Amino acid sequence: MSKLRIAIIGAGPSGLSQLFAFKQAEQEERIELVCFERQSDWGGLWIYTSQIGIDAHGEPVHSSMYRHLWSNAPKELIEYPDYTFYHHFGCFLPSFLPRALIYDYLTGRAKANNLRRYIRFNTAVRHVDFDDDKNEFNVEVENLNTGSTEYLSFDRVIVAVGHHHVPNMINIDGVDQFPGRVLHSHEFRGADEFVGLNLLIIGGSISAEDIASECYKFGAQLVIISSREEPIGYKWPAEIKTAPILVRMEGRKAHFKDGSSVDNIDAIIFCTGYRHFYPFMAKRFRLHCGVAEIIPPSLYKTIFWIDQPYLAYLGAAKYLYPFSLFELQTALVRDVFLGNVKLPEKDQWQADLNEWKKREKAMVPFDILVWADLELDYMRDMLALLHTHDGNQPLSNFDFDKAQKLLKKYSENKLVDILGFRDISYESTAGMENTKLVQVCKPWLENMDDTIESFLINYREKL
Numbered sequence: 397m398s399k400l401r402i403a404i405i406g407a408g409p410s411g412l413s414q415l416f417a418f419k420q421a422e423q424e425e426r427i428e429l430v431c432f433e434r435q436s437d438w439g440g441l442w443i444y445t446s447q448i449g450i451d452a453h454g455e456p457v458h459s460s461m462y463r464h465l466w467s468n469a470p471k472e473l474i475e476y477p478d479y480t481f482y483h484h485f486g487c488f489l490p491s492f493l494p495r496a497l498i499y500d501y502l503t504g505r506a507k508a509n510n511l512r513r514y515i516r517f518n519t520a521v522r523h524v525d526f527d528d529d530k531n532e533f534n535v536e537v538e539n540l541n542t543g544s545t546e547y548l549s550f551d552r553v554i555v556a557v558g559h560h561h562v563p564n565m566i567n568i569d570g571v572d573q574f575p576g577r578v579l580h581s582h583e584f585r586g587a588d589e590f591v592g593l594n595l596l597i598i599g600g601s602i603s604a605e606d607i608a609s610e611c612y613k614f615g616a617q618l619v620i621i622s623s624r625e626e627p628i629g630y631k632w633p634a635e636i637k638t639a640p641i642l643v644r645m646e647g648r649k650a651h652f653k654d655g656s657s658v659d660n661i662d663a664i665i666f667c668t669g670y671r672h673f674y675p676f677m678a679k680r681f682r683l684h685c686g687v688a689e690i691i692p693p694s695l696y697k698t699i700f701w702i703d704q705p706y707l708a709y710l711g712a713a714k715y716l717y718p719f720s721l722f723e724l725q726t727a728l729v730r731d732v733f734l735g736n737v738k739l740p741e742k743d744q745w746q747a748d749l750n751e752w753k754k755r756e757k758a759m760v761p762f763d764i765l766v767w768a769d770l771e772l773d774y775m776r777d778m779l780a781l782l783h784t785h786d787g788n789q790p791l792s793n794f795d796f797d798k799a800q801k802l803l804k805k806y807s808e809n810k811l812v813d814i815l816g817f818r819d820i821s822y823e824s825t826a827g828m829e830n831t832k833l834v835q836v837c838k839p840w841l842e843n844m845d846d847t848i849e850s851f852l853i854n855y856r857e858k859l
């Protein structure tokens with residue numbers, strides 16, 4: 397019997413979860429697995445680079461993360477059920493970790509499972525289409541080191557390229573004439589360059605909060621967060637102020653919708669989100685998803701392309717629990733593609749999608765707990781499909797109620813202290829052994845050296 401040829405596009409957290417899921421199935425004799433990654437290493441967005449714009453191969457720089465970024469949600473919400481943070485680092489850690497530790501953890505599991513052998517690095521997927529006569533996908537890939545192109549055939553394709561790397565820029569009057577620096581959060585690499593300056597941040601979501609806090613931490617003089625939405629009510633220090641949406645810039649003076657203005661702005665940072673972008677997919681398979689949309693159209697269970705079930709997208713929905721969600725999605729993709737789970741008849745797919753879209757539309761915008769409810773129900777839904785066989789035992793350890801309570805507590809703690817929420821730790825949501833609530837050794841606001849070595853030394857010494 398010929399092997400099932402499976403292509404995964406992207407070796408970020410979702411692509412790595414997918415490789416892990418297939419590896420777990422121990423069916424290497426049945427499948428031929430290739431993961432194409434255009435960067436020179438794995439880890440997707442979690443790779444830090446000081447570069448912005450275009451890289452040495454002429455490819456857009458993928459990462460949107462900055463040097464001193466810390467995770468914005470407790471690690472307990474993204475812990476792998478088979479590979480704990482304790483197991484990886486050998487010590488108990490607080491809930492919020494610097495980027496470098498998350499990167500080390502997620503790639504640590506990939507290393508421990510020998511996943512590198514499936515990945516072709518420096519290889520960009522240029523085009524994917526389906527040949528209806530041959531019943532297979534045609535995939536065009538380019539080796540970025542040699543410039544050579546290959547045309548390959550696959551039975552299944554899994555798109556795992558993420559959707560936090562193509563900036564959603566907006567036009568505002570006068571910004572083009574503004575004499576200072578203008579950038580999108582995708583290009584923000586650190587707050588050091590903004591020390592002593594007056595910043596205007598446009599946007600009302602996590603990136604805006606996080607970059608504002610980061611710039612304050614590193615010594616910006618004034619940060620104004622201008623947003624369409626009503627302020628959430630965080631207790632910002634005097635150096636961070638909120639304002640209604642910016643309507644125009646006049647030189648260095650910012651004019652807001654309520655008629656107020658602030659002069660002497662030095663830099664503008666657009667934290668206006670990211671666009672889904674899949675230029676390599678043939679038009680008929682290209683996902684179009686709005687910046688604020690939670691449930692993407694065209695996909696059954698936000699994964700399977702409704703008119704081509706051999707095509708799957710990972711992480712296409714807007715999410716709060718990325719790694720846990722990826723674990724469920726990738727187990728489902730594996731089981732469906734290997735024939736271990738039978739999905740309902742296709743005529744039910746659109747009806748199911750319509751139900752989720754209806755629920756999304758009824759949601760109060762920006763209510764994180766309602767959004768979390770939707771996501772957890774969606775995860776429960778996937779788990780129920782997976783329960784039809786028992787190879788997915790670790791996944792069922794995820795405690796949905798506990799996760800929801802944790803998210804609620806974490807949101808409340810953020811409201812109480814937006815600059816100190818990272819100093820609070822939470823219990824595991826996956827029934828993990830070896831967990832313990834750990835107090836931070838130094839508050840986030842004072843911790844300027846967040847390298848792996850400096851961070852771990854504080855906790856390893858306590859063993």
Ligand SMILES: Cc1cc2nc3c(=O)[nH]c(=O)nc-3n(C[C@H](O)[C@H](O)[C@H](O)COP(=O)(O)OP(=O)(O)OC[C@H]3O[C@@H](n4cnc5c(N)ncnc54)[C@H](O)[C@@H]3O)c2cc1C
Pocket residue numbers: 405406407408409410411432433434435438439440441442458460461462466467468469474519520521522556557558559560561603676710711717718719
């Ligand atoms: C600033 C920022 C902070 C964040 N903080 C957190 C956090 O604290 N906690 C959290 O859980 N999540 C956070 N996230 C969310 C983050 O999106 C996910 O954690 C995760 O990285 C998504 O994984 P992914 O594999 O789907 O996509 P990505 O991480 O984006 O990986 C996609 C991979 O696909 C590759 N690729 C793209 N196009 C091609 C192509 N044509 N051919 C071959 N390869 C291709 C890319 O090079 C990349 O390696 C943050 C996101 C941002 C932007």
